[in-house]
Amino acid sequence: MTTGATEALSKLGDEARGCRACPLWRKATQTVFGEGPADAKIVFVGEQPGDREDIAGRPFVGPAGALFDKALATAGIDRSKVYVTNAVKHFKNDLRGKRRLHKRPNVGEVNVCRRWLIGELDLVAPQLVVALGATAAMSLAQRPIKVTSSRGAAFEAARRRVFVTVHPSSLLRLREEEERRVAFEAFVDDLRAAVQLLGQPAATHEDVSERSGAAPS
Numbered sequence: 001m002t003t004g005a006t007e008a009l010s011k012l013g014d015e016a017r018g019c020r021a022c023p024l025w026r027k028a029t030q031t032v033f034g035e036g037p038a039d040a041k042i043v044f045v046g047e048q049p050g051d052r053e054d055i056a057g058r059p060f061v062g063p064a065g066a067l068f069d070k071a072l073a074t075a076g077i078d079r080s081k082v083y084v085t086n087a088v089k090h091f092k093n094d095l096r097g098k099r100r101l102h103k104r105p106n107v108g109e110v111n112v113c114r115r116w117l118i119g120e121l122d123l124v125a126p127q128l129v130v131a132l133g134a135t136a137a138m139s140l141a142q143r144p145i146k147v148t149s150s151r152g153a154a155f156e157a158a159r160r161r162v163f164v165t166v167h168p169s170s171l172l173r174l175r176e177e178e179e180r181r182v183a184f185e186a187f188v189d190d191l192r193a194a195v196q197l198l199g200q201p202a203a204t205h206e207d208v209s210e211r212s213g214a215a216p217s
């Protein structure tokens with residue numbers, strides 16, 4: 001079963017590598033598909049690959065990834081046992097001099113890329129999906145989600161149980177060391193709370209992505 005899902009994921013990744021459904025591939029080095037075991041219980045979803053991920057072809061390997069790894073380790077989560085991916089598979093950027101600056105993907109780009117994310121979720125079939133930040137949450141829920149008011153809460157979306165927390169990059173943007181320390185602890189607390197949900201029966205949350213008025217996928 002897992003071998004089949006592993007092979008199917010690898011096939012899906014190969015298909016995604018040829019995706020030209022939106023213009024983002026033009027400025028990116030390559031598609032950055034998700035990685036991790038096909039039988040992972042948790043899938044973490046970020047926004048999109050950054051500069052380092054674009055070059056390496058792997059999700060969360062740059063500065064935000066280092067912080068994410070540290071938070072996972074502090075929360076007692078083994079990264080090699082979880083599946084890590086992004087809502088958008090190409091690095092959206094603007095060239096300023098020699099630097100490629102991150103640009104947030106728009107709703108259309110997120111929706112076009114959603115088929116790859118849903119494909120990954122269908123194959124991994126995790127017990128829990130953790131949305132790291134607003135873009136991932138919006139892709140899953142198909143409507144805008146305010147991370148400040150939704151973090152730490154679980155809801156049903158995309159036929160999965162979804163837990164929302166902040167994006168690790170938001171911690172990197174904090175200027176004060178004390179502010180960063182507090183934010184890091186809150187992030188780790190969220191990760192611990194997410195793990196606590198594993199094995200617990202899902203409450204009868206409303207599937208927010210099935211609500212009328214939600215953006216079409």
Ligand code: URA
Nearest residue numbers: 046047048049059060
């Ligand atoms: N930020 C993301 O959202 N994803 C990555 O893979 C890296 C940085």
